Amino acid sequence: MKKRLSFLERAAAVPHLVWTLLFIIGPLLFVLYFAFTDNDGAFTFANIAHLSSYAHIFFVSICFSVVATAFCLLIGYPLALAMARAKPSTQKLLLVLLMLPMWISLLIRTYSLMTLLDNGGLVNSLLRAMGLAPWHMVGTGGAVVLGMIYDFLPYMVLPIYTSMTKLDKRYLEAAADLGCNPCQTLFRVTLPLTAPGIFSGITMVFVPSISTFYISQKLGGGNFDLIGDTIERQFQYTSTYHIGAAISLVMMLLIIASVAIFGRFADKEEEGMLA
Amino acid sequence: MNNTLIKLCSIDKSFDGERVLCGIDLDIHDNEFVTLLGPSGCGKTTTLRIIGGFETPDEGEVLFEGERINDLPPYRRPINTVFQKYALFPHLNVYDNVAFGLRLHKVPEEEIATRVREMLEMTGLKGFENRRPATLSGGQQQRVAIARALINNPRVLLLDEPLGALDLKLRKDMQNELKRIHNATGITFIYVTHDQEEALSMSDTVVVMADGKIQQIGSPTDIYNEPVNAFVADFIGESNILDGVMQKDRKARFAGQTFDCVDGGFAKNEPVDIVIRPEDVDVVPVEKGMLSGTVTGVTFKGDYYEIIVDVGGFKWMIETSDYVAPDAEIGLYIEPDAIHVMKKSEYSGKFGDYSTFSEEMDWISDPDKEVSEDEETTLLS
The missing domain is CATH 3.40.50.300 (P-loop containing nucleotide triphosphate hydrolases)
Known part of the structure; x- marks a missing residue:
């Protein structure tokens, strides 16, 4: 009886295993293969060595992602705080409003943002109607960052909101009891105790920001070449697969490194959270 | 202070x-x-x-x-x-x-x-x-x-x-x-x-x-x-709480008998609650007792025995240092200053005899009683 069950259990895992092999492990191996071979299929470090000429692209991408992540945190943390303190019914409504955009395709959202910000778009029409000078937005770095913030803000708010709702109110009372005014309570108790939420929010915004290509193409008007754009371009021609794979590999390592660093912070905080 | x-x-x-x-x-x-x-x-x-x-x-x-x-x-x-x-x-x-x-x-x-x-x-x-x-x-x-x-x-x-x-x-x-x-x-x-x-x-x-x-x-x-009412008497320590009547100052009637006591200041024949602590009741032979009853339970508590005595249907708790056999007939003797008289309150009749020790026991045995979360934690703690 027991043996049969364990066979069934193993059988149940098979679809997942096949999926993982086909769509996760397989592609990863392909990336590795292409990154370390040339057009004739011979082993080489040339692709990796060639990456130094893409250094500025990495730099610009990281800058954009860091700025977008920072803004998401600055907007998202107070928003999560306000949500967690609202009445339960209001909380539900705010959550739905926050998640609603996530039900619409990212491409459509980005495209709509582009039409809004365009020179002949709604925002500029309004500015003109109010007698103000039109403001050239699409094609600027600001528009790209705005697009990232707009698309990824929910990923910052949700984990922070979750850690806030888990925060025991007694800690806030203890802080007030010991002499904290509401502002001191926020910085000395709420902020450190919701750090795990902050770290996972940062990871969840930073990672898609650094790998996006659609946002920079549409809202950057082709003026900004980010890692995502570069990778996409390399994979349009078979001859540059190898460079594309090398860039992908390095970006993956970058992301893994940053996730691991943030993860360490988050773990450390959670250790202390165990009562 | x-x-x-x-x-x-x-x-x-x-x-x-x-x-x-x-x-x-x-x-x-x-x-x-x-x-x-x-x-x-x-x-x-x-x-x-x-x-x-x-x-x-x-x-x-x-x-x-x-x-x-x-x-x-x-x-x-x-x-x-x-x-x-x-x-x-x-x-x-x-x-x-x-x-x-x-x-x-x-x-x-x-x-x-x-x-x-x-x-x-x-x-x-x-x-x-x-x-x-x-x-x-x-x-x-x-x-x-x-x-x-x-x-x-x-x-x-x-x-x-x-x-x-x-x-x-x-x-x-x-x-x-x-x-x-x-x-x-x-x-x-x-x-x-x-x-x-x-x-x-x-x-x-x-x-x-x-x-x-x-x-x-x-x-x-x-x-x-000097508990003021049946609630306090029951909550603080163990007490036998009986329905009584103050016939006049220093004369209380309960359990079918009239007892000398030390309290006064009540109206003539005013209904009252009587508190008697278990350690204030002496066990004596039936013929010397003011009240008599049947022992229904004996629990050894280390330095004393806790016995439950059925006196005319009311279960008394008594603490005594001498062993008493279950089902024995015994007499109870109570000193006047062991009788504490309290005015009737909203808690009268809610507490009293020792058929069970706690209210909880009454309702945890009752399938119709719903346990609120608060009470549940009290029970567990």
């Missing part, structure tokens, strides 16, 4: 339309050890939270040294709290937890170091500076919570069932420790508990609460010897 520090004047408080406090009047004096005692849901914790500033009363006034502090937030009150389950900050070590209040008041770091060291010494926590709360036992966390509150030199220390989570022996030790700290610091302690023994052994003044009202305020001996 003479000047009033905190005064509560007719405090009312409701949560979601349910009244949890009705007309609480209470004076708390400087240096006093006051205990708010009552069953769960009696309003004792809410009263404490109102004093701490965590709740605002709907009606009435909270005065601190004569000044109204109803709307003063907790961080402006010279009061600190030892919370139930301690609420130590999990992201800070013991040192930083204890130093928390001093840092807020911008005390220089060298002074903080000295005071934290002294406080950790006083609470027996030397060497624990760098430990996180999660790595400490319940008793150690408890001490950190006390140290964290006391280091701020509050005028008043509020303690919300601080020993509830500790095991029996440790609880006794911590009771002595708290008493010692109270004597050493001279800080006013306001202590909340549902444990009557704890209340009697530690307090200068006991405030017995039930159903959102204060039932009795007095010294532990007053509360035990």
Whole structure:
């Protein structure tokens, strides 16, 4: 009886295993293969060595992602705080409003943002109607960052909101009891105790920001070449697969490194959270 | 002990339309050890939270040294709290937890170091500076919570069932420790508990609460010897509570007999409640007894036997040092000063004989009774 069950259990895992092999492990191996071979299929470090000429692209991408992540945190943390303190019914409504955009395709959202910000778009029409000078937005770095913030803000708010709702109110009372005014309570108790939420929010915004290509193409008007754009371009021609794979590999390592660093912070905080 | 520090004047408080406090009047004096005692849901914790500033009363006034502090937030009150389950900050070590209040008041770091060291010494926590709360036992966390509150030199220390989570022996030790700290610091302690023994052994003044009202305020001996109503008599210690009639001063009639007693001041033939403590009843041969009955249960308690005696259908609890066989017929003898007479109250008839020991026993055996969460935790603890 027991043996049969364990066979069934193993059988149940098979679809997942096949999926993982086909769509996760397989592609990863392909990336590795292409990154370390040339057009004739011979082993080489040339692709990796060639990456130094893409250094500025990495730099610009990281800058954009860091700025977008920072803004998401600055907007998202107070928003999560306000949500967690609202009445339960209001909380539900705010959550739905926050998640609603996530039900619409990212491409459509980005495209709509582009039409809004365009020179002949709604925002500029309004500015003109109010007698103000039109403001050239699409094609600027600001528009790209705005697009990232707009698309990824929910990923910052949700984990922070979750850690806030888990925060025991007694800690806030203890802080007030010991002499904290509401502002001191926020910085000395709420902020450190919701750090795990902050770290996972940062990871969840930073990672898609650094790998996006659609946002920079549409809202950057082709003026900004980010890692995502570069990778996409390399994979349009078979001859540059190898460079594309090398860039992908390095970006993956970058992301893994940053996730691991943030993860360490988050773990450390959670250790202390165990009562 | 003479000047009033905190005064509560007719405090009312409701949560979601349910009244949890009705007309609480209470004076708390400087240096006093006051205990708010009552069953769960009696309003004792809410009263404490109102004093701490965590709740605002709907009606009435909270005065601190004569000044109204109803709307003063907790961080402006010279009061600190030892919370139930301690609420130590999990992201800070013991040192930083204890130093928390001093840092807020911008005390220089060298002074903080000295005071934290002294406080950790006083609470027996030397060497624990760098430990996180999660790595400490319940008793150690408890001490950190006390140290964290006391280091701020509050005028008043509020303690919300601080020993509830500790095991029996440790609880006794911590009771002595708290008493010692109270004597050493001279800080006013306001202590909340549902444990009557704890209340009697530690307090200068006991405030017995039930159903959102204060039932009795007095010294532990007053509360035990002169309970004002059936609730207090039942809640504090063990009592046989009988229906009676005061025929005239010093003559009480109950259990079908007339007894001499020492109480007076009642109307002629006024119905009353009679309290007789189990240790005040003497077991004698049937022919010498004022009352006689059948022993239905005998429990050995170490230094005495607890016996249940059925006298005409009413089950008495008696504590005696001599063994009595079950089913034996015995006589009961009661001294006049062992009979305590109380006016009738809303609690009359709710408590009384020893068919069961607790109300809980009555309703946990009742399949129709729904257990609320609050009561469930009381049962488990």
